[in-house]
Amino acid sequence: MQQAGQKGAGAPRVAGSPLAVIEAWLAPVEGRRLLDVGCGRGALARHLVARGARVCGVDPLGAAVAEARAGVPEAEFLETGAEALPFAAGSFDGAVLLNSLHHVPLPLMAAALDAVLRVSAGPVLVIEPLAEGPFFEAMRPVEDETDLRAAAQAAIARHVSEGRAAIVREHTFDDVRRFPDVDAFLAKIVGVDPGRAAAAARLRGAVEARMAQWGTRDGDGIRLDQPHRAVLLCRPAGL
Structure with missing residues (x-):
């Protein structure tokens, strides 16, 4: 088993939490209208609502949206892709894409970023897993997201280079995750994408x-x- 900092484990980074970054970078959360893009079953929406935010979550999967509505009745949820947001320009005080940009179909990533930047009057926070690290390596037999994760980073870079977005700040950190056993780990990755269930069982x-x-x-x-x-x-001034 690898020890922290050993060859193959990647360069050590500061430990962090996506939720901590969201709360710090979008502060104050309380009272703000926030868009949760790729909301899944509503875990982030629940966290933000508990801190006083007014949340709207969007996801293209109807089953996930239905579960989010049932679990977080204080928030609003819509079944739609990020590239087709049915909101007026500047409808939100900020937006979050947490581990969701790499799930947008590659031909639609640029349109998704444009749409989110359009509907947010404030900043857009994109938090993406990188194609490296122990969690990623453990998941690879079930689904290798190397190309998807690289495509998400490339889409961000293109948007910036083309002047369609500007970077306010950025940060790379290790999200520390602990699991009692392989079954708990598999439950986690299947929970994110139920389509992984068959491969997870076969490749346990x-x-x-x-x-x-x-x-x-x-x-x-x-x-x-x-x-x-x-x-x-x-969004750069003038766009």
Whole structure:
């Protein structure tokens, strides 16, 4: 099992939390109208509502939206893709794409960024997992997101280079994740995408071996850090 900082585990980064970045970079959260893009089943919306935000979540998967509505009745949820947001310009005080840009179909990534920047009067915070790190390596037998994650970073870079967005600030950090066993890890990645269920069941042994190779023993469980890049974007003046 890899130890932190060993060869193959990637350069050590400061530990962080996507939720902490969201709260700090979009502060004050309380009272603000925030758009949660790729809201899934509503986990982030629930967190933001509990801190006083007025939240609207969007997701293209109807089943996820239905579950979000049931679980977070204080928020509003719509079934739509990020590239087709049905809101007027400047409808929100800020927007968040948490681990969602790389799930947008590649031909629609630029349109999705344009749409979110259009409807947000304030900053747009994109937090994306990088194609590296112990968590990523353990997940690869089930789904290798190398190309998808690289495409998300490239889409951000193109938007900036073309003058369609400007970077206000950015930060790379390790999201520290701990799991008691392989089944808990598989439940996590299948929960994010139920379409992974069959592969997760079939490849359980391979995943368990990679957890042993890449993970760090931490008490009774295994630590699998996932490097993330957070980028705070704004719409350039005049656009």
